[in-house]
Amino acid sequence: MIGPFAFFSDTANLVTIGVLYAVNILIVIVTLFTIGHNRRPMTSVAWLLAIALIPYVGLLLFLLFGTNHLPKFRRRRQAEFEQILRSATEQLRNEVGLTPIPEQLRPISQLAENLTAIPHLSGNRLEIKTSYDETIDAMAAEIDRAQDYVHVIFYAMGYDEVTEGFFDALERAVRRGVTVRVLYDQVGSFRYPGYRRLKRRLDAIGCEWHRLYSIWPWESGWQRIDLRNHRKLVVVDGRVAWMGSQNLIARDYHRKPNRQHGQMLWQDLMLRVAGPMALGVDAVFRSDWYVETGHLAEDGEDPTTLEFADLDASDRAAGHEVELHDCQLVPSGPGYEHENNLRLFAQLLYQARERVVIASPYFAPDDSMRYAITTAVQRGVEVHLHVSEVGDQLFTQHAQQSYYEELLRVGVHVWLYRAPYILHSKHMTVDGEVSMVGSSNMDMRSFTLNAEMMLIVYGQRFAERMAWVEHFYRVHSRKLTLDEWLARPRMHVAFDDLCRLTSVVQ
Missing domain, CATH: 1.10.287 (Helix Hairpins)
Known part of the structure; x- marks a missing residue:
C-alpha cells in the first residue's frame, strides 16, 4: 500500500x-x-x-x-447400570454362592470385583477358537439355537461373503420371534467398503441396531471423537457367549494386498463361554445398550433360576470329561473411573513368579506397564512377548518397535509372528495358573480410550490349553535378537522414537 x-x-x-x-x-x-x-x-x-x-x-x-471423559449423560447412565449390576450380583451371590479360589489368586479376584462389580463364577465351559471363518460360522450356528434373545457387539462389522451366513442367522432368529439387538462401533465399521450395504442388511433383518460412540455431537453428545467401543461379543439367551479379539468382517478386512507382503490376514482368538459367566458378558452388552439408548434390555430369565448343567449333558452321556472353569469378567473403558485392564495386567505381572506369556498386536505401554514387565524379568521371571512382524497401522507399529531394544536388553523374549499374518489375538498367561483373554491391546488406547472386555480364567487346565496356542505362535514366528535389532539403520530408529512420542498424548 x-x-x-x-x-x-x-x-x-x-x-x-x-x-x-x-x-x-x-x-x-x-x-x-x-x-x-x-x-x-x-x-x-x-x-x-x-x-x-x-x-x-x-x-x-x-x-x-485431550480428554477421555464421556458426556455427563453417558457417565450417569454408566453409574446407574453399575448400581443395577451390583444389586444383581449380590442377589446372585446370595442365591447361587461363590466357590473359593486359590489363596495366591484372591488379590486378582478381589481387585477385579472392586473395579467392575463382577465376581468370579465357577462352572464355566470354555472352548478356544482360532480358525477365523469357522468361528464366524460357529457363531451363526449358535444364533440358530436361540430361543429368547441374541445380543451382538463388534468393533468392526462388515457385510460380505464371509459374514453373510451370520446375518442370515440373525434374520432367521427374528422370524422365529427372537429379540435381536446389534451394536457396532461407528468409526470401526464405516471405514470399510460396504458400510451402507451393512446398514441396509440390518434394516432388512428387522432387528434393533445402533451405532456406538457416534462422531456426531447431536447423537452422542460432545466427546472426544476418537473414543471407541472395541469389544467383540455375541450372547445367546444368557446361557452361551462368544468373546475375544475377532471382528465380524472378512479376514483380509477388505484391504488391498501389500506390495511387500501380499494380502494381509488377521490371526485371532475367540472363546465360547457356556455357563454362568455368559451372564457377565450379557451384562456388559446390556450396559452398553443402556448407555447408548437410555433403555434397559429387560428380557431374559432371572439369572438365579438359570440351569447350565444341560450344556454338558451330551458329553457326560458319552462318557467325555467336561472341564469347568472359574472365570471373572473385566470390562473397561472411558465409562469407568479407573483403567481396569491396565491395573489387572500390572497386578498379574507383579504377582508372577516363574513365567509370563503375552500376545498383543499393538504394544505401546505406559511407564507402569513397562516397569512391571522389566521388573518381572529382573527378579527372574521368564517373559515372552508375541507381536506381529509387520503391522497394519504405520505409526502404531513404529511406536511399538521403539520398545523392543529396552525389552531385549533386559531379557524379554520377543517373537515376531511372520507376515503376511497379523497376530491380532490379545491374551496373557501367568505361571501356568491364570489367564486373561479378550479384546484389550497393551497400549494406551486400550487402557484409556477404548471400551474393552477381558476374561480372567483361573486354573492350570485352561492355561495348559493356552500353552498350545502359544506354541502355535512360536512355530509361526521368528525370535528377535538384540544384535539384529541394533543393526537397523539409524533413520528407522529415529522414526520409531518419533512415533513413540505420539503414544503418550492420550
Whole structure:
C-alpha cells in the first residue's frame, strides 16, 4: 500500500499479531496450571508443548483429543447400570454362592470385583477358537439355537461373503420371534467398503441396531471423537457367549494386498463361554445398550433360576470329561473411573513368579506397564512377548518397535509372528495358573480410550490349553535378537522414537 494509509495498515497488522501472541501466551499460562489435573505428567508435558509450539492449532487438538471423559449423560447412565449390576450380583451371590479360589489368586479376584462389580463364577465351559471363518460360522450356528434373545457387539462389522451366513442367522432368529439387538462401533465399521450395504442388511433383518460412540455431537453428545467401543461379543439367551479379539468382517478386512507382503490376514482368538459367566458378558452388552439408548434390555430369565448343567449333558452321556472353569469378567473403558485392564495386567505381572506369556498386536505401554514387565524379568521371571512382524497401522507399529531394544536388553523374549499374518489375538498367561483373554491391546488406547472386555480364567487346565496356542505362535514366528535389532539403520530408529512420542498424548 502506498500513501499515508500504509503506516496505519502496518501498525494494525503489528497490533493484531501482538494480540494473537499475547492471547496464546495467556492460553499457555492457563493450561500450565490446569492441564496436569489428574493426568500423567508425560501426557501433560506433551500437550503443553503442542499448545505452545503450534499456536491455536495445539489448543484445538487438545479440545478435540485431550480428554477421555464421556458426556455427563453417558457417565450417569454408566453409574446407574453399575448400581443395577451390583444389586444383581449380590442377589446372585446370595442365591447361587461363590466357590473359593486359590489363596495366591484372591488379590486378582478381589481387585477385579472392586473395579467392575463382577465376581468370579465357577462352572464355566470354555472352548478356544482360532480358525477365523469357522468361528464366524460357529457363531451363526449358535444364533440358530436361540430361543429368547441374541445380543451382538463388534468393533468392526462388515457385510460380505464371509459374514453373510451370520446375518442370515440373525434374520432367521427374528422370524422365529427372537429379540435381536446389534451394536457396532461407528468409526470401526464405516471405514470399510460396504458400510451402507451393512446398514441396509440390518434394516432388512428387522432387528434393533445402533451405532456406538457416534462422531456426531447431536447423537452422542460432545466427546472426544476418537473414543471407541472395541469389544467383540455375541450372547445367546444368557446361557452361551462368544468373546475375544475377532471382528465380524472378512479376514483380509477388505484391504488391498501389500506390495511387500501380499494380502494381509488377521490371526485371532475367540472363546465360547457356556455357563454362568455368559451372564457377565450379557451384562456388559446390556450396559452398553443402556448407555447408548437410555433403555434397559429387560428380557431374559432371572439369572438365579438359570440351569447350565444341560450344556454338558451330551458329553457326560458319552462318557467325555467336561472341564469347568472359574472365570471373572473385566470390562473397561472411558465409562469407568479407573483403567481396569491396565491395573489387572500390572497386578498379574507383579504377582508372577516363574513365567509370563503375552500376545498383543499393538504394544505401546505406559511407564507402569513397562516397569512391571522389566521388573518381572529382573527378579527372574521368564517373559515372552508375541507381536506381529509387520503391522497394519504405520505409526502404531513404529511406536511399538521403539520398545523392543529396552525389552531385549533386559531379557524379554520377543517373537515376531511372520507376515503376511497379523497376530491380532490379545491374551496373557501367568505361571501356568491364570489367564486373561479378550479384546484389550497393551497400549494406551486400550487402557484409556477404548471400551474393552477381558476374561480372567483361573486354573492350570485352561492355561495348559493356552500353552498350545502359544506354541502355535512360536512355530509361526521368528525370535528377535538384540544384535539384529541394533543393526537397523539409524533413520528407522529415529522414526520409531518419533512415533513413540505420539503414544503418550492420550
